Amino acid sequence: xxxxxxxxxxxxxxxxFSDLKDAYLDNAAxxxxxxxxxxxxxxxxxxxxxxxxxxxxxLSLEATNQVExxxxxxxxxxxxxxxxxxxxxxxxTESINTAAFSFCTGNLKRGDKIVVxxxxxxxxxxxxxxAAKLIGADIEYLKCNNEGEFTAEEINRCIDERTKVVAVxxxxxxxxxxxxxxxxxxxxxxxxxxxFADGAQSVPHMKTDVQALDVDFLAFSGHKMLAAMxxxxxxxxxEILDKMPPFLTGGEMIDSVTLDEVTYAQLPSKFEAGTLNAxxxxxxGTAIDYYNSLDIEKIRQRELLLTKRAFEGxxxxxxxxxxxxxxxxxHAGILSFTVDGVHPHDVSEILSSDGICIRAGHHxxxxxxxxLGVYACSRASLMxxxxxxxxxxxxxxxxxxxxxxxxxxx
Amino acid sequence: xxxxxxxxxxxxxxxxxxxxxxDIENAVCKLDGVNPSCGDSLTLMLNIExxxxxxxxxxxxxxxxxxxxxxxxxxxxxxxxxxxxxxxxELFMKMIQGTATEEEIEQLEEAGALRDISHxxxxxxxxxxxxxxxxxxxxxxxK
Ligand SMILES: Cc1ncc(COP(=O)(O)O)c(C=O)c1O
Numbered sequence: 001x002x003x004x005x006x007x008x009x010x011x012x013x014x015x016x017f018s019d020l021k022d023a024y025l026d027n028a029a030x031x032x033x034x035x036x037x038x039x040x041x042x043x044x045x046x047x048x049x050x051x052x053x054x055x056x057x058x059l060s061l062e063a064t065n066q067v068e069x070x071x072x073x074x075x076x077x078x079x080x081x082x083x084x085x086x087x088x089x090x091x092x093t094e095s096i097n098t099a100a101f102s103f104c105t106g107n108l109k110r111g112d113k114i115v116v117x118x119x120x121x122x123x124x125x126x127x128x129x130x131a132a133k134l135i136g137a138d139i140e141y142l143k144c145n146n147e148g149e150f151t152a153e154e155i156n157r158c159i160d161e162r163t164k165v166v167a168v169x170x171x172x173x174x175x176x177x178x179x180x181x182x183x184x185x186x187x188x189x190x191x192x193x194x195x196f197a198d199g200a201q202s203v204p205h206m207k208t209d210v211q212a213l214d215v216d217f218l219a220f221s222g223h224k225m226l227a228a229m230x231x232x233x234x235x236x237x238x239e240i241l242d243k244m245p246p247f248l249t250g251g252e253m254i255d256s257v258t259l260d261e262v263t264y265a266q267l268p269s270k271f272e273a274g275t276l277n278a279x280x281x282x283x284x285g286t287a288i289d290y291y292n293s294l295d296i297e298k299i300r301q302r303e304l305l306l307t308k309r310a311f312e313g314x315x316x317x318x319x320x321x322x323x324x325x326x327x328x329x330x331h332a333g334i335l336s337f338t339v340d341g342v343h344p345h346d347v348s349e350i351l352s353s354d355g356i357c358i359r360a361g362h363h364x365x366x367x368x369x370x371x372l373g374v375y376a377c378s379r380a381s382l383m384x385x386x387x388x389x390x391x392x393x394x395x396x397x398x399x400x401x402x403x404x405x406x407x408x409x410x
Numbered sequence: 411x412x413x414x415x416x417x418x419x420x421x422x423x424x425x426x427x428x429x430x431x432x433d434i435e436n437a438v439c440k441l442d443g444v445n446p447s448c449g450d451s452l453t454l455m456l457n458i459e460x461x462x463x464x465x466x467x468x469x470x471x472x473x474x475x476x477x478x479x480x481x482x483x484x485x486x487x488x489x490x491x492x493x494x495x496x497x498x499x500e501l502f503m504k505m506i507q508g509t510a511t512e513e514e515i516e517q518l519e520e521a522g523a524l525r526d527i528s529h530x531x532x533x534x535x536x537x538x539x540x541x542x543x544x545x546x547x548x549x550x551x552x553k
Contacts, residue, residue: 343473345448345536346417353415361448375471376448404415405474406422 007302010294011385022355023390028173028201028334028381029359030223033283040286041228044279052278053252067278070285071268077288078199078218079209080235084267087234087241088276092200093123095219095234098247098271099196100127100167101134103217106244108164110136115158115193117142117150117168118371119175122364124198124219128167142168142184146372148175148324155180155187163193170202174365174379175324176307176334178202185214194240200224204383205333206300216240222280226287231280234271241267248273299384303333306382306391310335313395318409319402323377333382336363339398342405344378350404351378354397356390416530417474420523424478430467430488431481437467439551443543445535450476454543458552461492468540475524475533480540482520492548499545506537 011017013034016024024032044066052063071083080086089095104114108131116128118141132139142158144150159166166188168179181197188195194216199208203218204225210218217240222231236244246253246264250273255263264270291299311328314320319340325331339347344360351358359379362369369376380394402409437455444451452470456463466488468480483502487495501518504510508528515522527537 343450343471345473345475345533349533350415350417366449404417406426 007384008387011387013290014385017385022357023386023393024357025380025382025386025390025394026357026359027383027386028224028379030229031204031226031383032385033226033228033287034290036290037226037228037283037286041279041283044282048278048282051275053275063278066282066285067276070281070288073285073288074233077208077291078203078235079211081211082238085235085238085241087236087268087271088281089232089234089271090230090277091223091232092198092219092221093127093232095232096124096167096196096198097127098234099217099219099236100131102244102247102271103165103194103196103240104128104131104135104137108135108137111162112137112164113140113160113162114138115140115142115163115166115188117144117179119144119148119172119177119179119368120167120169120365121173121198121200122366123200124167124169124196125367128165137164138162141367142166143371144175144177144368147326148172148177148330148372150179150184152180152183155183159184159187159191159193161191163188163191165196166193167196167198169198169200170208171205171332171334172324172365172368173201173334174336174363174368174377176201176331176336176381177324178206178330178332181213181215189214201332201334205296205303207296210235222284222287225284226290227284228277228280230277231284233284238267241271246270246273250274294384302384303382304329306384306386306388307331307333307335309388310380310382310391310394313391314398317395317399319407320398323372323374334379335381336377336379337398338374338377339401341407342401344376346405347378347398347401350401351394351397354393356394356397358394416526418523420482420520421474421478424481424520425474428477428481430484431469431477432467433469434465434467439547441543441547441551443539443546445472445476445539447532447535448473450536450539452476452480452539452543454480454540454547456544456547458492463487463490463492463495472539473533473536475527475536476539479521479524479537482523483540483544486519486521487544492552495544496548499541499548502541503538506534 014032016032048063050060050063052067054064196217197215199218199220203220218235223229253273308328323336348360434455439456450472455467457465466484
């Protein structure tokens with residue numbers, strides 16, 4: 001049993017909370033950073049700063065070393081087999097673009113099919129659509145029901161022998177629901193397709209084991225998991241990455257270049273053209289140390305408890321509707337909702353005047369909202385450092401919105 | 411009990427009970443405006459005769475700011491000449507940019523209820539959606 005209150009002490013690990021009095025409930029957009037992470041980034045510049053390109057002098061070797069240490073921490077965090085499978089990018093979006101263009105140009109032909117879940121963030125939808133267009137491949141959408149759920153029938157219907165890639169988010173940034181990755185992987189592999197998993201909303205909040213999941217690719221962003229902005233990760237199975245052409249070309253991703261020929265570097269350098277955000281990468285390694293010191297399983301339990309409190313509070317308010325599952329355990333820290341007769345921008349404006357930070361709009365998932373028949377919505381997203389007090393403040397503010405917008409209901 | 415938000419009675423009333431939110435059949439001027447930051451859209455309809463705005467209305471979906479702003483705007487410009495409407499529009503834009511004087515804001519009558527938008531950069535596009543659309547009609551569609 002987790003001692004839930006012990007988490008309140010960890011708020012002090014985050015410098016922003018000594019200033020910020022507002023309740024920050026927009027963690028799905030980006031998380032806050034603990035002291036250790038901020039210090040790690042600064043220390044890199046103070047002590048190791050040099051280009052991490054395996055240079056010939058001790059400082060550059062140390063910079064390289066720092067990056068490689070972080071790479072191994074990332075590998076361990078998602079249980080990848082090898083550090084060759086961990087590619088650093090600038091964010092999840094760049095990771096997805098890299099995989100989409102490189103994998104598709106290397107492996108797909110006209111008439112092949114790419115399956116994309118309708119729940120996807122634009123970042124895990126548009127790169128696949130662009131790649132499909134380039135190649136002449138078809139896109140088919142894996143549809144969820146009104147509760148944001150993918151049924152086995154839909155998975156079996158949608159993924160067929162023509163399918164070469166299935167792109168799906170592990171946790172939706174709108175509904176918070178976890179996709180049945182096991183069923184999708186099984187069906188996709190049976191059909192000879194690879195599975196690209198967007199872990200942007202799952203990796204920060206639950207244990208991720210890429211070998212157990214057996215996904216072929218995984219993308220996520222450091223900034224949503226306590227690290228600096230400007231670092232993303234692309235995981236790919238070594239045997240697949242090995243055969244893929246590079247996406248960006250240029251410095252630091254070659255073995256040799258002549259005027260007519262080029263031999264690309266081995267993994268992971270082949271996909272890391274140009275100078276990396278080494279300090280940011282180091283901060284991601286430190287963020288992972290922080291996660292490990294708290295234990296991600298305990299973090300998840302804490303976040304599920306906070307989610308339950310917020311879910312039950314919102315459900316009890318008349319004229320407020322939660323999007324997705326009616327079971328709070330399906331929401332994994334994300335609660336999107338609408339208030340009858342009040343536009344989401346007005347909802348967030350009123351919450352903001354009460355000192356509560358949430359997100360409003362289409363959440364970069366316009367096709368999903370259209371599919372669910374919602375024009376736009378507001379979203380509260382939680383992190384372990386949020387408190388029960390903040391949730392209560394949020395609920396009490398939401399319960400006054402209609403009245404403050406002129407509705408006479410009591 | 412709760413903090414004051416900037417939604418004052420004038421805004422709430424124009425949002426809840428808009429007078430000019432309906433279609434006009436055979437509107438001479440009709441133009442769609444879109445707020446690029448959120449996708450909210452509005453259609454403005456005007457009947458202009460002898461250089462006078464005889465009638466006007468709007469339809470569409472949007473937040474309280476864009477809806478109230480459109481309704482207040484139509485209140486202000488119906489019955490005015492095209493030049494007068496242009497002047498009011500300029501004043502409104504000045505107020506939103508935070509450069510209008512107290513006297514100028516007074517001339518804007520109920521639209522003055524939106525003055526705080528000048529400190530709310532995220533909502534400027536909502537407030538000016540109908541006014542930009544109007545300005546486009548008056549400067550481009552009228553020959
Ligand atoms: C599910 C999902 N995928 C991808 C992204 C894109 O992340 P980034 O902007 O860090 O590239 C986000 C961020 O909001 C997300 O929620």
